[in-house]
Amino acid sequence: MKIFSKEQIYEGDRLTIKKQNISSADLMERAGISLFNWLDARLQGAPVPILVFCGIGNNGGNGLVLARHLITHGYNVKTFIVDFSDKRSQDFLINYERLKGTTKDWPISIHDGDDLPLISDQDIIVDAIFGVGLNRPISNWVVNLFKHFKASKALTVSVDIPSGLFTDRVPKHEDAVVFSSLILSFQTPKLAFFLPETSKYVDQWEALDIGIDTQYLQDTETEAHILGKLDVLPMYKQRGKFSHKGEFGHALIIGGSYGKIGAVQLASRAVLASGAGLVTAFTPKCGYIPLQAAFPEAMVITDLDEEKITNIDFNIKPTSIGIGVGLGTDEKTLDAFETFLKSNTVPLVIDADGLNSLSKNNKLLKYLKEDSILTPHPKELERLIGAWEDDFDKLKKTKAFAKKYKVLVLIKGANSIAVYQDKLYINSTGNPGLATAGSGDVLTGVITGLLAQGYTALEATCFGMYLHGKSADIAIEFKGYQSLIASDVISYLGQAYLDLFELAEKPSAAPKQEPKSKNEK
Ligand SMILES: NC(=O)C1=CN([C@@H]2O[C@H](COP(=O)(O)OP(=O)(O)OC[C@H]3O[C@@H](n4cnc5c(N)ncnc54)[C@H](OP(=O)(O)O)[C@@H]3O)[C@@H](O)[C@H]2O)[C@@H](O)CC1
Ligand SMILES: Nc1ncnc2c1ncn2[C@@H]1O[C@H](COP(=O)(O)OP(=O)(O)O)[C@@H](O)[C@H]1O
Numbered sequence: 001m002k003i004f005s006k007e008q009i010y011e012g013d014r015l016t017i018k019k020q021n022i023s024s025a026d027l028m029e030r031a032g033i034s035l036f037n038w039l040d041a042r043l044q045g046a047p048v049p050i051l052v053f054c055g056i057g058n059n060g061g062n063g064l065v066l067a068r069h070l071i072t073h074g075y076n077v078k079t080f081i082v083d084f085s086d087k088r089s090q091d092f093l094i095n096y097e098r099l100k101g102t103t104k105d106w107p108i109s110i111h112d113g114d115d116l117p118l119i120s121d122q123d124i125i126v127d128a129i130f131g132v133g134l135n136r137p138i139s140n141w142v143v144n145l146f147k148h149f150k151a152s153k154a155l156t157v158s159v160d161i162p163s164g165l166f167t168d169r170v171p172k173h174e175d176a177v178v179f180s181s182l183i184l185s186f187q188t189p190k191l192a193f194f195l196p197e198t199s200k201y202v203d204q205w206e207a208l209d210i211g212i213d214t215q216y217l218q219d220t221e222t223e224a225h226i227l228g229k230l231d232v233l234p235m236y237k238q239r240g241k242f243s244h245k246g247e248f249g250h251a252l253i254i255g256g257s258y259g260k261i262g263a264v265q266l267a268s269r270a271v272l273a274s275g276a277g278l279v280t281a282f283t284p285k286c287g288y289i290p291l292q293a294a295f296p297e298a299m300v301i302t303d304l305d306e307e308k309i310t311n312i313d314f315n316i317k318p319t320s321i322g323i324g325v326g327l328g329t330d331e332k333t334l335d336a337f338e339t340f341l342k343s344n345t346v347p348l349v350i351d352a353d354g355l356n357s358l359s360k361n362n363k364l365l366k367y368l369k370e371d372s373i374l375t376p377h378p379k380e381l382e383r384l385i386g387a388w389e390d391d392f393d394k395l396k397k398t399k400a401f402a403k404k405y406k407v408l409v410l411i412k413g414a415n416s417i418a419v420y421q422d423k424l425y426i427n428s429t430g431n432p433g434l435a436t437a438g439s440g441d442v443l444t445g446v447i448t449g450l451l452a453q454g455y456t457a458l459e460a461t462c463f464g465m466y467l468h469g470k471s472a473d474i475a476i477e478f479k480g481y482q483s484l485i486a487s488d489v490i491s492y493l494g495q496a497y498l499d500l501f502e503l504a505e506k507p508s509a510a511p512k513q514e515p516k517s518k519n520e521k
């Protein structure tokens with residue numbers, strides 16, 4: 001799913017109004033009705049007090065439309081205008097009048113210094129104060145209102161984006177943003193929903209289709225994409241009936257050092273579990289017995305040295321290589337890594353100490369084979385590209401690095417982001433259970449295994465991080481967050497593949513039918 005920028009959202013609105021020959025008030029009505037339908041389908045007339053807080057722009061306008069439809073459908077609604085500016089948008093005014101024509105409970109204006117409205121934790125707060133038009137810090141009295149929302153512990157639904165969250169920068173103060181339980185975002189989510197420093201304001205999000213011109217949606221290139229099942233499914237390579245393991249490639253995992261052979265085992269097992277035909281592990285001599293004993297499917301080549309890699313030399317022709325897991329950064333290993341990098345022509349994944357070797361000796365960067373895949377977690381990334389101001393700056397710097405060296409950088413995290421040729425591919429699967437030793441080694445194996453099967457660097461990365469996270473999402477249903485370990489992510493990869501073909505039923509907007517009792521025909 002494409003993630004449009006603030007400018008593109010406004011452009012999409014303008015173009016839709018023109019092409020569909022409607023007014024902006026009509027589009028606002030459509031947006032407001034999509035909010036109403038979503039809430040009505042789940043509230044089903046519940047008498048819960050709904051407090052709608054509206055700004056004075058179009059985000060506020062959306063709130064007024066929603067309030068009007070909730071009222072005409074008998075919901076228990078109180079509307080407030082958060083009067084943070086003397087300005088009023090045209091469509092806000094139109095809907096302000098319409099609302100006053102619908103109910104005698106006219107909206108209550110809240111100004112700086114007014115008492116804050118009483119909010120019980122049983123209420124629902126609708127936050128329609130600021131949308132993507134936010135362009136400067138918010139007045140303190142409005143920040144106090146946000147604090148009041150949070151203190152009330154009422155379920156908070158934000159319209160389009162949590163008020164106070166910018167689309168292109170990190171808020172200075174945590175209190176200056178509404179903490180949302182749910183965001184109903186128009187047409188597509190916003191990048192800020194997925195970044196470590198800004199996703200804390202976002203619990204759940206839903207994209208509501210408001211009928212923005214489909215041609216515009218299809219033709220417009222966006223910087224960022226959120227990858228869901230339907231985005232990765234087309235990448236999946238079918239297997240022919242008469243296929244044989246030679247067709248599915250031969251991956252080589254290079255890594256391991258004394259006491260860290262497990263990383264190589266995890267990565268190698270993940271290679272085969274991702275569907276590659278063959279896997280060979282290249283490790284120090286100390287890895288030979290453990291690997292052959294624990295994982296008979298893998299072939300093993302060993303270094304001359306007992307405890308560390310000192311000379312990377314193999315007589316096989318791998319179709320992909322994953323290097324770095326458990327590698328260590330001993331001087332001799334660094335030299336071996338340099339020699340390997342200078343001669344390698346095979347599609348490559350560099351992880352963990354492979355990345356740290358690049359950071360220790362960044363003149364090696366120019367030897368990176370084009371489309372190599374680097375998979376740093378934030379700490380490894382900082383060693384590679386230096387410090388950054390905030391998450392937006394991090395992405396800018398990573399894009400520059402990826403372009404300069406013609407590589408793909410996968411920044412691992414709660415929403416892993418693959419940065420490649422000026423674009424951002426955001427993973428939608430995974431969970432905190434993955435914050436466990438070796439889960440990154442498994443990811444390296446999955447991506448290397450997909451590369452071995454002929455997936456392009458971008459496909460192997462997007463498909464790999466999707467399957468890796470999806471496997472963990474299935475596994476925690478049986479293991480829970482705390483007990484999930486990296487090996488489980490390998491064990492449930494098959495389920496992640498099978499899940500691709502189970503189309504999730506969309507939560508229908510219409511209220512669910514009463515479940516038929518057993519004896520009812
Ligand atoms: N056609 C439609 O109806 C559709 C409507 N959509 C909805 O419109 C929303 C965008 O609406 P919007 O452009 O009116 O901006 P909004 O976020 O409501 O802010 C209002 C104004 O506040 C001002 N302002 C900014 N920061 C401020 C601050 N810190 N303190 C004080 N004032 C501040 C700034 O005006 P300024 O003062 O800068 O002139 C800004 O214009 C979008 O999120 C979505 O919900 C569409 O997406 C779907 C179709
Ligand atoms: N809170 C989280 N939610 C989702 N995924 C996570 C979370 N924490 C870590 N991960 C994932 O777990 C993996 C951690 O990799 P890494 O930090 O390299 O672990 P290790 O070095 O132990 O293998 C990455 O794929 C990352 O995206």
Ligand SMILES: [K+]
Nearest residue numbers: 127130161163
């Ligand atoms: K909002």
